[in-house]
Amino acid sequence: MKLFDVYPLNPITITKASGSYVWDDQGTSYLDMYGGHAVISIGHTHPHWVKRIEDQLNKIAFYSNSVIIPLQQQLAEKLGKLSGKEDYQLFLCNSGAEANENALKLASFHTGRKKIVAFKKSFHGRTSLAVAATDNPAIVAPVNETDQVIFLPFNDTTTLQACFDAQGKEIAAVIIEGIQGVGGINVASDEFLQLIRSLCNEHGSVYIADSVQCGYGRSGKFFAHDHAGVYADIYSMAKGMGNGFPIGGILIGPHISPKHGMLGTTFGGNHLACAAALAVLEVMESENLIQLAADNGAYLMQELNKIEAITHVRGKGLMIGFDVPDAIRDLKKKLLSEYHIFTGEAKPNVIRLLPSLAISRQQINDFLDALKKAITS
Numbered sequence: 001m002k003l004f005d006v007y008p009l010n011p012i013t014i015t016k017a018s019g020s021y022v023w024d025d026q027g028t029s030y031l032d033m034y035g036g037h038a039v040i041s042i043g044h045t046h047p048h049w050v051k052r053i054e055d056q057l058n059k060i061a062f063y064s065n066s067v068i069i070p071l072q073q074q075l076a077e078k079l080g081k082l083s084g085k086e087d088y089q090l091f092l093c094n095s096g097a098e099a100n101e102n103a104l105k106l107a108s109f110h111t112g113r114k115k116i117v118a119f120k121k122s123f124h125g126r127t128s129l130a131v132a133a134t135d136n137p138a139i140v141a142p143v144n145e146t147d148q149v150i151f152l153p154f155n156d157t158t159t160l161q162a163c164f165d166a167q168g169k170e171i172a173a174v175i176i177e178g179i180q181g182v183g184g185i186n187v188a189s190d191e192f193l194q195l196i197r198s199l200c201n202e203h204g205s206v207y208i209a210d211s212v213q214c215g216y217g218r219s220g221k222f223f224a225h226d227h228a229g230v231y232a233d234i235y236s237m238a239k240g241m242g243n244g245f246p247i248g249g250i251l252i253g254p255h256i257s258p259k260h261g262m263l264g265t266t267f268g269g270n271h272l273a274c275a276a277a278l279a280v281l282e283v284m285e286s287e288n289l290i291q292l293a294a295d296n297g298a299y300l301m302q303e304l305n306k307i308e309a310i311t312h313v314r315g316k317g318l319m320i321g322f323d324v325p326d327a328i329r330d331l332k333k334k335l336l337s338e339y340h341i342f343t344g345e346a347k348p349n350v351i352r353l354l355p356s357l358a359i360s361r362q363q364i365n366d367f368l369d370a371l372k373k374a375i376t377s
């Protein structure tokens, strides 16, 4: 049987990983500035994470959500504490798309409304409503097309205000990434997020903070939306939550009430996934990774800004992007093939950096040296 060929692949087979490095089947090591697409939060194969999963595996890996799973409550408590959202409620699922799908659905249940406001260059996942709220017609199947989603320009307060003035009472939710990832690392302004908060308050709409990529400490605060000093009604999470173990979830404000059967999942919140997610939070806390992401990210941005050949360095914490001019458009490929460094990209010309939050200063300096050499060679 052949694999369904949907991914353009790098000709590399990774067989081993540790911290911020991965190794291929020839024994070559690569510095991972991409974090497997922002997934590696505490570092590849962190020993505490491995041990907690191993120990759990020897007890029980899975039972359905028809019984009490104390690990879920432990995860909720730890998550509430680290994120500063202790009065929120947790619903667990398996991926980012599923988290957003549930967030949007819940907003519609809660408000009884149908319209969703999303933004240009957004990416919220590939399931039906998440993809309909994603600004990329190429991945929206005909069956997912809907006129319930209104796309507005990102960071444009005037248009947002006008949209609410015209149809505020029909809007179930506004969904926004605190920092757009797939769209090319575009930081939502504080002013814009604050306006979303106040318009949602005024019109009874739900503010959904898609934190799948920019959340979990990556921006130097637990949620990128925290930089604006506002609380969202729902935060969606995945990627860094399990450090590679598949798990997603939504944090739901205390004013949104659950009803039995409203949401559900077979695998979400299983014992093994909760153990992995707890290990991530324990390491984030004990190694002070959110502060490290803030400090190392500020240093990396400062040094990138000194490199003249690249432009428009932007981001927060360890979620950083810059534009690559046409003359060096093969920079990403070169970094991988000649300098053995994985980076991310966004079309047409953005390099995205999404390393583990535990990356060291030395590793950042190694990256900067290689980047400068790759640019000048």
Ligand SMILES: Cc1ncc(COP(=O)(O)O)c(C=O)c1O
Residues within 6 Å of the ligand: 095, 096, 097, 098, 100, 123, 124, 125, 126, 177, 181, 182, 210, 211, 212, 213, 214, 238, 239
């Ligand atoms: C902001 C954002 N939301 C949602 C998703 C979808 O997550 P998943 O691929 O886990 O479904 C992604 C994935 O890249 C993302 O970056």
